[in-house]
Amino acid sequence: MNNKITTISVIGAGYMGRQIIEKSALYGYNINVYDVSSEGLEEFISDVKKKTDEDKIKIDINVFPSISEAVRNTDLVIEAVPEKLELKKEIFSLIDKSAPKNAIIATNSSSIPISKLEDVVERKDKLLNIHFYNLFTMPLADIMKGTQTSEETFQKGKAWVESIEIVPLEVKKECYGFVLNRIWRAIKKDCLKIWAGGYADIETVDKAWPIFCQYFITNEYGPFQFMDRIGLDVIYDIEMSYFKNSGLPDDKPPDTLKEIVDRGELGVKTEKGFYNYKTK
Numbered sequence: 040m041n042n043k044i045t046t047i048s049v050i051g052a053g054y055m056g057r058q059i060i061e062k063s064a065l066y067g068y069n070i071n072v073y074d075v076s077s078e079g080l081e082e083f084i085s086d087v088k089k090k091t092d093e094d095k096i097k098i099d100i101n102v103f104p105s106i107s108e109a110v111r112n113t114d115l116v117i118e119a120v121p122e123k124l125e126l127k128k129e130i131f132s133l134i135d136k137s138a139p140k141n142a143i144i145a146t147n148s149s150s151i152p153i154s155k156l157e158d159v160v161e162r163k164d165k166l167l168n169i170h171f172y173n174l175f176t177m178p179l180a181d182i183m184k185g186t187q188t189s190e191e192t193f194q195k196g197k198a199w200v201e202s203i204e205i206v207p208l209e210v211k212k213e214c215y216g217f218v219l220n221r222i223w224r225a226i227k228k229d230c231l232k233i234w235a236g237g238y239a240d241i242e243t244v245d246k247a248w249p250i251f252c253q254y255f256i257t258n259e260y261g262p263f264q265f266m267d268r269i270g271l272d273v274i275y276d277i278e279m280s281y282f283k284n285s286g287l288p289d290d291k292p293p294d295t296l297k298e299i300v301d302r303g304e305l306g307v308k309t310e311k312g313f314y315n316y317k318t319k
């Protein structure tokens with residue numbers, strides 16, 4: 040596998056595009072940039088150049104007057120234009136026509152699966168969702184294949200994400216909202232319902248949240264480690280209680296959870312749940 044990504048192209052240098060440019064520059068990548076608007080772009084690029092010069096990082100960053108020029112010499116193109124499917128299609132088609140045949144094309148879209156852009160490109164095996172959160176304060180990126188993306192493309196994209204010290208969140212199959220966005224969406228959805236339904240004040244929710252999260256931070260637990268500690272039989276019963284209350288199919292806990300419980304794998308208390316706690 041040729042892992043050599045040395046030059047990236049960023050199409051759309053707004054809020055996210057600029058973070059991608061700055062972070063990639065600081066990790067030694069050459070960068071080609073295109074944006075329809077030049078507002079503040081030259082100043083931004085010159086600030087980034089100052090930082091790389093100070094750190095003695097030898098790279099090229101150039102702004103180009105067209106997409107075709109910005110992607111002519113590149114290994115990875117990241118599109119970060121506004122969240123409009125038709126616009127992204129138009130841009131992907133232009134990129135595909137001008138970028139070297141082996142270049143990967145990725146979208147930073149927050150919601151559009153890359154499969155929705157497959158029909159406008161020839162290189163269907165070289166497409167990726169690389170969804171960054173915030174490259175400096177929340178260094179995570181969901182990474183997801185399209186229906187024809189090769190494993191080589193996926194691994195190359197993942198390695199590049201890791202090379203700029205962003206933690207890749209591998210999405211195993213197409214999932215609306217990727218990984219973390221989807222979890223965040225579940226939290227957001229019920230916060231809004233609690234607020235709009237008059238069940239609690241926003242201040243109550245916001246007071247509870249950091250205390251709740253502190254437990255996870257202190258113990259370095261994720262949700263599955265937490266559920267293993269509560270007990271998966273308990274979790275199952277609680278989820279069934281919600282389901283019986285609402286009657287909504289979406290509230291029904293997955294059958295796979297029931298299967299784990301029926302096998303007696305209840306978490307820490309039985310030394311096996313989502314994780315294995317047996318010491319020998």
Ligand SMILES: NC(=O)c1ccc[n+]([C@@H]2O[C@H](COP(=O)([O-])OP(=O)(O)OC[C@H]3O[C@@H](n4cnc5c(N)ncnc54)[C@H](O)[C@@H]3O)[C@@H](O)[C@H]2O)c1
Binds near residue numbers: 053120170
């Ligand atoms: N804002 C976030 O927190 C966030 C987080 C993750 C992902 N995203 C995704 O990243 C993408 C960009 O979001 P953003 O917040 O950076 O938007 P933004 O509006 O800040 O930036 C978009 C940039 O694209 C440029 N643009 C518009 N049309 C263009 C075209 N035809 N060709 C080239 N450039 C063009 C605009 O001039 C602008 O600079 C979206 O798909 C969004 O869903 C956003």
